[in-house]
Structure formats: structure tokens, C-alpha cells
Amino acid sequence: MNLIKTSHNRRSFLKTSTVAGGGFVLGFSWLTACQTADPVKEAVVKAMPKEWFNINSFLKIGDNGIVTIMSPNPEIGQNVKTAMPMIVAEELDVAWEDVVVEQAPLNTKDFSRQLAGGSQSIRHGWDGLRMAGATARRMLLEAAAKQWEVPVGELTTSEGIIYHKGSGKEMGYGDIASAANGMVVPEEIGLKDPKDFKIIGTDRLNVDGKKIVTGQPLFGLDIQEEGMKIAMIVHPPAFGMKLKSFDGDAIKSMPGITDVFSINTQPKGVELQWSDKNNVFPEMVAIVGESTWQVMKAKKALKVEWGPGSKSESSADHEATLTKFMSQKAKEVARRDGNPEAVFASSDNKIVERTYTAPFLAHNTMEPMNFYANVTADKAILNGPIQTPEFAEKSIASLLGMDPEQITIDMTRMGGGFGRRLYGHFVTEAALISKQAKSPIKLVYTREDDMTHGIYRPAYKVTYKAALDADNNLVAFHVRGAGTHGSPVFANRFPAGAVDNYLAENHTKESNISTGAWRAPRSNFIACAEQCFLDEVAKEAGKDPIDFRLALFDKAIANPVGEKNDYDAERYAGVLKLVKEKANWSNPANGVHRGVSAYFCHNSYVAQVVDVVMEDNLPKVQKVHCAVDCGIVINPLSAKNQIEGGIIDGIGHAMFSGMTFDNGKPDQTNFDTYRLIRHTEAPASIETHFVDNGIKPTGLGEPSLPPIAAAVANAIASATGERLYSQPFIANKKVLG
Amino acid sequence: MAVYNLTINGKKHQVDVDPDTPILWVLRDNINLVGTKYGCGIGQCGACTVHLDGNAVRSCSLPVSKVAEQKITTIEGLSETGTHPLQEAWLAHDVPQCGYCQAGQIMNAASLLTNNPNPSDADIAAGMNGNICRCGTYTRIQAAIKTAATKMG
Numbered sequence: 098m099n100l101i102k103t104s105h106n107r108r109s110f111l112k113t114s115t116v117a118g119g120g121f122v123l124g125f126s127w128l129t130a131c132q133t134a135d136p137v138k139e140a141v142v143k144a145m146p147k148e149w150f151n152i153n154s155f156l157k158i159g160d161n162g163i164v165t166i167m168s169p170n171p172e173i174g175q176n177v178k179t180a181m182p183m184i185v186a187e188e189l190d191v192a193w194e195d196v197v198v199e200q201a202p203l204n205t206k207d208f209s210r211q212l213a214g215g216s217q218s219i220r221h222g223w224d225g226l227r228m229a230g231a232t233a234r235r236m237l238l239e240a241a242a243k244q245w246e247v248p249v250g251e252l253t254t255s256e257g258i259i260y261h262k263g264s265g266k267e268m269g270y271g272d273i274a275s276a277a278n279g280m281v282v283p284e285e286i287g288l289k290d291p292k293d294f295k296i297i298g299t300d301r302l303n304v305d306g307k308k309i310v311t312g313q314p315l316f317g318l319d320i321q322e323e324g325m326k327i328a329m330i331v332h333p334p335a336f337g338m339k340l341k342s343f344d345g346d347a348i349k350s351m352p353g354i355t356d357v358f359s360i361n362t363q364p365k366g367v368e369l370q371w372s373d374k375n376n377v378f379p380e381m382v383a384i385v386g387e388s389t390w391q392v393m394k395a396k397k398a399l400k401v402e403w404g405p406g407s408k409s410e411s412s413a414d415h416e417a418t419l420t421k422f423m424s425q426k427a428k429e430v431a432r433r434d435g436n437p438e439a440v441f442a443s444s445d446n447k448i449v450e451r452t453y454t455a456p457f458l459a460h461n462t463m464e465p466m467n468f469y470a471n472v473t474a475d476k477a478i479l480n481g482p483i484q485t486p487e488f489a490e491k492s493i494a495s496l497l498g499m500d501p502e503q504i505t506i507d508m509t510r511m512g513g514g515f516g517r518r519l520y521g522h523f524v525t526e527a528a529l530i531s532k533q534a535k536s537p538i539k540l541v542y543t544r545e546d547d548m549t550h551g552i553y554r555p556a557y558k559v560t561y562k563a564a565l566d567a568d569n570n571l572v573a574f575h576v577r578g579a580g581t582h583g584s585p586v587f588a589n590r591f592p593a594g595a596v597d598n599y600l601a602e603n604h605t606k607e608s609n610i611s612t613g614a615w616r617a618p619r620s621n622f623i624a625c626a627e628q629c630f631l632d633e634v635a636k637e638a639g640k641d642p643i644d645f646r647l648a649l650f651d652k653a654i655a656n657p658v659g660e661k662n663d664y665d666a667e668r669y670a671g672v673l674k675l676v677k678e679k680a681n682w683s684n685p686a687n688g689v690h691r692g693v694s695a696y697f698c699h700n701s702y703v704a705q706v707v708d709v710v711m712e713d714n715l716p717k718v719q720k721v722h723c724a725v726d727c728g729i730v731i732n733p734l735s736a737k738n739q740i741e742g743g744i745i746d747g748i749g750h751a752m753f754s755g756m757t758f759d760n761g762k763p764d765q766t767n768f769d770t771y772r773l774i775r776h777t778e779a780p781a782s783i784e785t786h787f788v789d790n791g792i793k794p795t796g797l798g799e800p801s802l803p804p805i806a807a808a809v810a811n812a813i814a815s816a817t818g819e820r821l822y823s824q825p826f827i828a829n830k831k832v833l834g
Numbered sequence: 835m836a837v838y839n840l841t842i843n844g845k846k847h848q849v850d851v852d853p854d855t856p857i858l859w860v861l862r863d864n865i866n867l868v869g870t871k872y873g874c875g876i877g878q879c880g881a882c883t884v885h886l887d888g889n890a891v892r893s894c895s896l897p898v899s900k901v902a903e904q905k906i907t908t909i910e911g912l913s914e915t916g917t918h919p920l921q922e923a924w925l926a927h928d929v930p931q932c933g934y935c936q937a938g939q940i941m942n943a944a945s946l947l948t949n950n951p952n953p954s955d956a957d958i959a960a961g962m963n964g965n966i967c968r969c970g971t972y973t974r975i976q977a978a979i980k981t982a983a984t985k986m987g
């Protein structure tokens with residue numbers, strides 16, 4: 098057991114406060130209780146407790162030993178609602194079967210990072226969650242020691258029972274929970290040695306699983322409240338356009354329609370949050386009515402006049418500008434080592450140069466944007482799917498002129514996020530509409546609204562150049578990246594640090610098309626480009642692609658170039674070696690073509706080997722072998738699910754998806770024109786292997802996506818001889834090779 | 835507006851809605867059965883799948899006026915206790931990520947298994963191709979359907 102001091106956290110996160118209904122609560126800088134217990138657990142639990150005792154704000158214990166654990170962060174399908182409580186339960190030392198999980202509401206006062214983004218919930222939550230469980234356990238032990246008049250050091254616990262060996266006494270947490278009331282928060286607590294973990298590292302079912310498969314209300318779109326109306330918006334049909342006028346009266350007489358008005362979520366003087374800044378459609382028309390279908394029909398019938406706001410852009414313009422950048426030196430040099438120009442100029446060296454391109458992507462969460470709002474003179478009650486509730490609260494406070502105390506935000510389970518719900522313009526829209534309509538409303542985006550008012554993955558282009566010396570060593574490396582609203586290049590990622598002469602530079606194309614974070618921002622493109630390129634360089638050098646990469650890591654381990662390299666070369670090489678072994682790399686089955694790729698992002702390392710077979714001249718990904726180093730794995734079952742999801746997502750978007758624009762107007766508006774990967778195109782099997790190293794956990798929701806596209810492209814190249822430089826690889830192409 | 839008598843999950847319901855209202859919105863707005871999801875509204879994603887006399891249909895594209903006597907089954911009515919072999923297989927394989935598409939996937943799979951109790955891998959993939967899962971749970975869906983098929987067979 099490792100002893101750690103709790104005192105340094107006390108001011109920020111341990112505050113004793115009484116709660117209504119008795120008991121007490123320690124304000125662990127996070128939450129208070131709310132709804133939804135897990136039905137699977139309810140089935141196990143015979144009787145709900147008659148009384149709950151709040152031990153701290155993460156957990157309360159019932160008189161029968163049942164423990165309610167709060168999940169603080171938004172759930173977007175990354176399964177933190179299961180994983181975060183598992184960590185608390187582990188240190189509390191309680192049987193998982195005696196746990197019920199509740200989603201915590203937003204509590205900005207006592208709370209840190211109630212946000213879903215950057216695959217960081219577990220990484221940032223790890224220490225705090227462990228401490229919450231361990232502190233509660235310690236308080237229960239101290240209460241028991243006092244009652245039995247024995248030294249606390251003589252007590253042990255197992256699965257919610259406290260034991261005193263000397264006297265043979267034992268009692269459940271439920272029996273002593275009330276005595277923990279008034280207990281001083283311990284100065285020092287013990288944390289478990291990871292080798293003693295009983296819950297962390299074991300497969301646990303999704304706590305919302307039963308509700309999902311039986312269709313119970315869980316999502317924002319499922320919210321039904323007394324007196325609630327349905328609201329929809331009509332936003333400009335093209336980027337660069339803005340609202341001029343509309344004929345609301347003509348649709349007001351349609352059945353069920355109660356209100357038509359315009360809103361502006363960014364009037365002068367309103368304080369914009371990070372999450373508002375890329376919203377380019379602050380002004381729009383709102384339609385309010387009794388039922389979804391009635392409002393949808395009115396929306397179609399509404400006549401709106403749009404005027405020019407800024408110059409409209411087309412995908413061809415973006416392509417031309419990004420292409421031009423590729424032959425221009427950039428002003429922004431992100432990193433330079435040695436003298437790359439001189440090495441490239443030397444005629445002794447072999448030069449390889451390739452350019453890679455990818456389009457804008459929409460997030461297309463299966464559940465379109467939506468939010469519930471009930472705004473009255475002195476209160477704003479909001480509920481729905483949002484990855485950044487804290488920002489949304491600030492935006493609404495400024496927009497409505499309210500104090501944060503007047504605003505309540507609850508979080509529903511989200512039908513996907515992928516970064517889209519970081520940008521909560523729909524929350525402010527819902528609040529404004531409710532205020533103006535003087536009614537509780539649920540704002541619902543149609544699929545078309547959702548897809549054409551995107552905060553898209555930017556369009557990207559990058560050119561790589563490598564120099565190989567006479568012995569086929571990589572002696573210089575140059576990357577020049579460009580993108581709308583920023584370059585995709587990470588200055589200090591591999592192969593920076595493994596090459597003596599290195600240059601990274603960035604171009605940016607400003608645009609009036611809104612872009613933002615899309616699952617594994619920048620990595621989702623640059624990993625594919627870089628790993629495709631390294632494959633070609635390895636081939637040019639006459640080396641096996643895995644051995645070629647491993648040699649570079651050997652150099653970065655033994656003799657790293659520069660000091661800022663943001664990866665651990667040993668862990669990077671570790672996943673490559675693991676996947677090489679597990680896939681039996683050198684011995685693919687007959688007719689199987691292989692490609693490899695590896696990438697580091699969100700503090701985790703992933704390497705993949707892909708098996709491709711050709712069917713009717715089209716590549717079919719048959720199997721993916723994947724090695725992952727994300728430190729301690731909390732819940733292997735759902736961790737594997739995340740890895741598989743990232744892989745399928747990555748294959749799908751690289752192969753099939755893209756968003757294009759014609760004079761600012763999106764060419765794709767729904768799933769008939771925007772192609773997403775489907776069942777028949779998904780790999781038949783995915784095998785995931787985790788590195789077991791006991792290191793503190795890191796990101797899991799994103800890291801498996803970036804490398805996969807390159808592994809597929811490299812396998813296709815080995816199957817067909819054709820290298821793919823432009824995504825989507827086979828959107829409009831029927832045949833390869 | 836017009837009055838319709840519908841049989842949903844074995845129960846009679848009377849609704850007064852526009853004749854062109856898709857069953858999806860009747861279920862969600864009028865009957866408060868929200869397990870059936872909206873994903874695209876144009877028959878492309880399968881999130882809204884329900885059964886009409888046992889066969890999978892896209893409820894977003896089915897106007898209430900076309901239903902007449904046909905019986906509607908939604909995810910809430912697939913089994914009384916949520917223990918249809920597909921639902922159990924879905925839990926055992928821990929299929930859902932965000933979970934939003936899964937009701938539609940399960941309803942589609944149920945109809946697939948009714949029509950083809952012993953599907954091959956290719957049958958499953960082809961039969962499920964109209965249901966998008968944005969989270970990418972396809973391999974698990976495949977496995978769960980096989981498990982359920984074995985159990986039901």
C-alpha cells in the first residue's frame with residue numbers, strides 16, 4: 098500500500114458540508130447526487146437501502162451496504178460512466194455488484210474538468226477518483242476502530258466488510274456508514290498496490306447496457322417534459338451567407354406552429370467562450386411548435402432570404418491554395434534540427450518526396466445536435482448532450498445576463514461526440530429560444546441541419562521529403578503541412594528526434610467554414626500521411642517496414658536528437674514489436690496482403706498490422722492486429738470496444754467519407770450523399786493486445802484511429818502496387834490496381 | 835389531423851395526427867416510446883427500425899396513414915423483460931458504445947433471424963448493411979447475432 102498525503106488537496110477538494118436530508122457530504126470538488134441507477138445492478142440488489150449516508154461527494158453508502166458512486170464526466174460512448182466509478186470502487190474496496198452508478202450534474206464550484214475531450218477523463222481523473230475511494234474507506238475504518246476500541250491499523254477490508262482479526266469481529270460498510278458522519282478527513286491515506294486490484298483490469302459490463310438494449314430514455318433527444326415544445330432552427334444554407342429576412346407569418350398558420358422568430362447567440366457585448374468562437378452561424382430563424390413532424394414541415398415551408406456575409410469558398414479553392422502552399426516556404430518553422438537543406442541538396446543522397454491530402458469531415462454523431470431548455474425570468478434549466486457543460490454554462494450566463502448559480506445543466510448520455518459536442522452553440526440556441534418562446538423547449542437538429550452546420554475536421558495537405566544516404570540511412574526529413582485554420586503537423590512527434598537533420602513547417606489557410614476538433618484532431622490525418630510515407634521510404638531503402646521503424650526508434654533511444662521529443666521511443670518500439678509478434682508479421686496467410694502503421698497520441702501508443710484481401714479488385718480489410726500501450730487498462734472489455742471503434746471509424750473515413758463545398762454550400766447533406774462505413778465494409782475480426790506495464794493510465798478513446806488508415810493504405814499498396822495519396826481512398830473509385 | 839387506431843407492442847393506442855406523420859414521430863412524440871431513434875429521416879441509417887407484422891421497416895419513412903391494421907413492435911416491446919436472446923447477446927458481447935444506433939440494430943437483427951434463423955457471416959453483414967453504427971461496433975454486432983442465432987436455433 099502506498100501512503101499519500103491528502104492534505105495538499107484539501108483546500109481545493111475536500112470540503113465538509115451538510116446536505117439536505119441528513120448525513121454529510123465532503124465536497125470532493127465535484128458533484129452532488131442525481132438520477133438513474135443501473136437496472137442490471139437493481140436486479141442484483143434485493144432491497145434499496147432505507148437510508149443513504151453521504152461519505153463524500155463521489156459516493157454514498159446505504160444502510161444495507163449498497164454504494165452509489167457518481168460518474169463525474171460526460172458519457173459520449175467512451176464508457177467513462179463505467180470506468181470512473183470502477184476506480185472509486187476499487188479503492189473503496191467494495192464488491193462491484195453492490196455498486197449503483199449515477200451521472201453527476203455539472204457542478205462548476207467544486208469540480209475540476211467535467212469535460213469529455215482529448216481522451217483525458219481517466220488520465221486526469223485517476224488520482225482524484227482513487228483518493229475519493231481510499232479516503233472514504235479510511236473514514237469507515239476509523240469509525241469502526243473507534244466503535245470497537247481497537248487501533249485502526251489492525252483492521253482490514255474486503256468487498257465492503259471490515260474485519261478485526263484479533264477479536265474476530267466484522268461488520269459491513271452499511272453498518273458503520275452513519276458513524277462516519279462528522280469524521281475528520283484523514284491526513285494520510287493508503288492507496289492499493291496495482292497488483293492488488295480486483296476491479297480495475299477486469300471486464301465489467303457497461304452500466305447503461307440494459308437500458309440501451311431495451312430502449313429506455315437515456316439521450317437528449319429522449320427528453321420529454323411537461324409543457325415542452327419542439328424547436329428547430331433554419332441556418333444559412335451556405336458558409337459565407339447570413340440571414341436577411343424571412344416570412345414567419347406564412348408558416349405561423351400551419352398546424353401546431355406557435356412561434357417563428359430570429360435569434361442571435363452572439364450579440365455585441367456577449368462574452369464568447371473557447372467553445373463558441375468557431376460558430377459562424379450566430380443568427381438564424383427558430384420555429385417552435387407542438388410536435389416534431391409539424392415543426393419539420395413548417396421548416397421546409399419557410400421562405401427565407403439570405404444575403405452575402407463573406408466571400409463564399411469552394412473545395413476547389415481550398416485544394417488550389419493548399420497545393421500552392423506545398424511549394425512555398427512557410428513563415429512558421431515549428432522545428433529545425435541540423436541542416437536539412439544542405440543534406441537534401443547533396444547529390445549523394447536519394448530523395449523521396451510525397452504529398453498527402455484529405456478533405457473536411459463531418460462528425461455525424463448518430464444522435465443529431467439537440468438540447469432541452471427551460472428559461473424563465475430567474476432560472477435557466479438545461480439538459481442534454483454536451484461535452485463541455487462548463488463552457489456552456491458560462492456562455493449562457495453571459496448571454497442571458499444570469500449568474501451561474503441561476504443555471505442548472507444536467508448531462509444526458511450522448512449518442513456520440515467525436516468532438517462535435519465540444520462546441521455547444523446548440524445549448525445557447527436552445528436557451529435563447531426557450532426564453533423568447535416563454536416555454537420549455539427541446540431544440541432538435543435534423544440530420545441535414547447537423548451535417549450542414551458542422552464544426553468540421555479541416556481539409557489538410559502535407560508534403561514529406563526524406564533523404565537516404567548511400568547506406569540507406571534516413572539522414573534528413575522535412576514535413577510541410579497546411580490546413581484550413583491550421584497545419585496538421587506536430588513539431589515534436591516521431592520521426593523528430595530520430596533524424597539528425599529535420600525541418601517542420603506550417604501553413605494556414607483562413608476560411609469561413611467552421612472547423613474544430615474531430616476525434617484525434619490533426620493526428621487523424623497526419624498519422625496516415627506520415628506512416629504511409631515512412632512505408633515508402635522503407636521500401637526505397639530496401640528494408641522491412643517494421644525493422645526500418647525500429648531502427649529509427651533505436652536511434653531515438655540511444656542518441657535522441659533534440660530535447661523536446663514528446664514520445665517515449667521505448668514504449669513506441671514496444672507496441673511495434675508486440676504487434677509484429679502477435680500478427681506473425683513475416684508469415685501472412687495465402688492471398689493476404691499486409692500493411693503496418695504505428696502512432697503516438699493522447700499519451701498512448703498504438704501499432705497495427707492489417708490483413709487485406711482483394712475481392713473483385715476492391716480491398717477488403719479482413720483482420721486487424723492491434724497492440725496498445727495506454728498504461729493500466731481499467732476495463733479491458735470496453736477498452737477493446739473503444740480500440741475496435743477507433744479502427745472501424747478510421748478505416749471508414751479514410752476509405753469513404755468526405756465533405757465538400759460549392760460556393761460555401763455543403764455538397765453532402767445526409768447519409769445518402771455522405772458515405773459512412775457499413776457492416777459489409779468493416780473488418781471481420783480485430784485482435785487487440787494491451788501492453789501490461791502498470792503505468793498510470795492514458796488516453797484510449799482516440800489513439801487507435803490515427804494509425805489505421807496508413808496500415809490499410811500500406812496493405813493496399815502491397816496488394817495492388819498502387820499508393821494512395823488522397824482521401825477518401827475509394828469513395829468514388831470502383832476498382833483499384 | 836386524423837384519428838388512427840394503432841396496435842403497438844400488443845396495446846391499442848389512439849392518436850390524432852397529420853396523416854403524413856411518420857410512425858417514428860408518432861411513437862416518440864405521441865406515445866412516449868422513445869427507444870426508436872431518429873438518425874437521418876430518409877431511410878438511410880436504420881436507427882428508426884421497428885417491426886410491422888414482424889418485418890423490419892424504417893419508421894421514419896412510414897406514414898401513419900399506411901399502417902392500418904398492421905401490428906407495430908418497437909424495441910420496448912421486443913420482449914417483455916428485455917431478455918430476447920439478441921438483447922442478452924448484446925449485453926454479453928458488450929456491444930454498445932454510445933448506444934444510440936443499437937435499438938435499430940437489434941430490431942433489424944431480430945427480423946433478420948426470423949427470416950433466416952441460421953445466417954452465415956456474409957448473410958449477417960449484408961442483412962445489417964442498412965444500419966449505420968457511427969461508433970463502429972460492427973464486429974461486435976456480428977458476433978452477438980451469431981451468439982443469439984445459436985441460442986435460438
Ligand code: FES
Binds near residue numbers: 874875878893894
Ligand atoms: S432515421 Fe429512419 S433510416 Fe435513418
Ligand code: FES
Binds near residue numbers: 935966
Ligand atoms: S453505438 Fe454509437 S452509433 Fe452505434
